[in-house]
Amino acid sequence: MIEIKREHRNSHSGQHDFSLIATLDGEYAGALEYSVYQGEVAVQIVDVLEEKRRKGVGTALVVALQEAYPEQVIQFGMSTAAGAALLNSLEWRIEVNEAVVMAARDVATLTQKLRAYERRAEEILKLKPSERGAALEALSDWNQITDRVEELERIMNTQPAEFRYIVIPEEKVPTFGI
The missing domain is CATH 1.10.287 (Helix Hairpins)
Known part of the structure; x- marks a missing residue:
């Protein structure tokens, strides 16, 4: 079972930095680090332990972030090949701007x-x-x-021509502290 908790890492100049920490069957599996500044949510990194990959941890982290900010477009910036594959595997709700x-x-x-x-x-x-x-x-x-x-x-x-939101699946990932 994947569980996610949120930690506030830091704040400076109006920006707040957070980590979402994922455990898989009670063991650390990975984390997603992000910032919130002037209402915008931006991901810095999604990192899942190699031996815990392809078990839904990355998806759970990204979905938990969108769930925490349901009306916010999440900014992902540049992606590695693995990050792009993760984002491409998700279901998106697209709204025209x-x-x-x-x-x-x-x-x-x-x-x-x-x-x-x-x-x-x-x-x-x-x-x-x-x-x-x-x-x-x-x-x-x-x-x-x-x-x-x-x-x-x-x-x-x-401005972007469209806004993309991650679709939250019916069965939610158990979270604590988000």
Whole structure:
């Protein structure tokens, strides 16, 4: 039987460092070290003893972490081949990032509007200077639209398109101290 307990290792500058310690049939089997900073959960390492691997210990550690932070996307960063295999073996719930979807939709709409403005601007240049004032007034929000497109592109370039959460299996791993 796999059991997991959590230990608070350290805190500094608003960051809290924890370990999840796994035992298999009462013997130490491995640990997962992670940090929580400004509400974000990031894994540093998952380490399972060689002789305890392929017995569900790594999975139990990762699932226990997601269970402790059910609405948080867990950041795993870089993975070794074994770590990637562990993550690939898990079942994931994927949610589309609506902020990115809406930003992409709005960028497409605003980009069309800016293209229309560019065509109008070329037409305005053909007008007599005395006729340009009213036509230019119709383009008065050009800079605001351009700024908004830049803000939306920043959202699209800095946020993930989707959020991945580990699915918690029906039968839970016994935990103590989490």
